[in-house]
Amino acid sequence: MTDGNGGVSRRAFVRTAGGLTATAAATGTASAQNESGSGSSGGTTHTVDMTDGLVFDPDSLTIAPGDTVEWPNVGSVGHSVTFYDDGIPEGATYFASGGFSSEEEARTGWSNGEGNVAGGESVSHTFETTGTYEYFCIPHENAGMVAEIEVVEGGGSSGGGDSGPSVPQVPDTAKTLGVATVFSMVATLGLAFFFLKYGGDYEEELEA
Known part of the structure; x- marks a missing residue:
């Protein structure tokens, strides 16, 4: 089952996950750089690790508008951070490692060796628009390396080493x-x- 861009539908692979191995997946070669949307200053920075276990850790996160998420690759296998075109709120800024402006461009770029976040590197993005953001790793999408971020007023992080407002x-x-x-x-x-x-x-x- 494919999506409108010729890629594997996330709804299909979640039910039929499996197939790619860590040794066969690291195909990207372009160096990834830190990238962010036009974020406001003063927000909290949250961390989502990309691991050799082919997961985003945590795979679910709740943050506030203006917060930044950083994705460091803590392993040795190359990954990507790629938003789904139809998995972000209306009016939100699209993001993908490699600086692409759409999911289709990101998939094409990966096949050309672009957008890879190698071990020890990281990318980041500042979220301004409230809503749910679904994203994935291009080479490990079939293995189930997908995650989501919920942006709500007031935040209330559910992972990434961050916590909600402290109680005196x-x-x-x-x-x-x-x-x-x-x-x-x-x-x-x-x-x-x-x-x-x-x-x-x-x-x-x-x-x-």
Whole structure:
């Protein structure tokens, strides 16, 4: 089953994954360079490793608009980072390692030795448009090397070593001090109540 660009449909290969081996897949030779969309400054950078196990790690990530994703190749087998044309939000900037402007160009470029991210190299992209982005590695698409990124307001990363907004933690010393303060207040109120209730009777008994 093929897509409109003559490539293997991701929906088909997910169900029939398998076939390529690591030794036969590293066909690209062009040096990959860091690339990014027109991103805004101040966003968080997330990391998705490309491994010799033919996976993106993590294969699912949730980020915020303006965040950047970096894909380092932590192994020795060549990979690509290639968006599906129909797997990105409307109006979003297309991205593929090698600087291609469409999935078809990326596939053609790979066959000509372009777009390869060799071991030790990396590419990156800044995401501005909210929505779901589906992408894949051209030489290992049939092996199931696909992933997705969800861009939502507020972020809420589900992987890549990043975490959501931190919750302020109360130091143990502050907790202890708070407990002691409350106990002192309760004790003081208790004593005040006792003297107010029984203080007059006690003085009358002494006068008698």
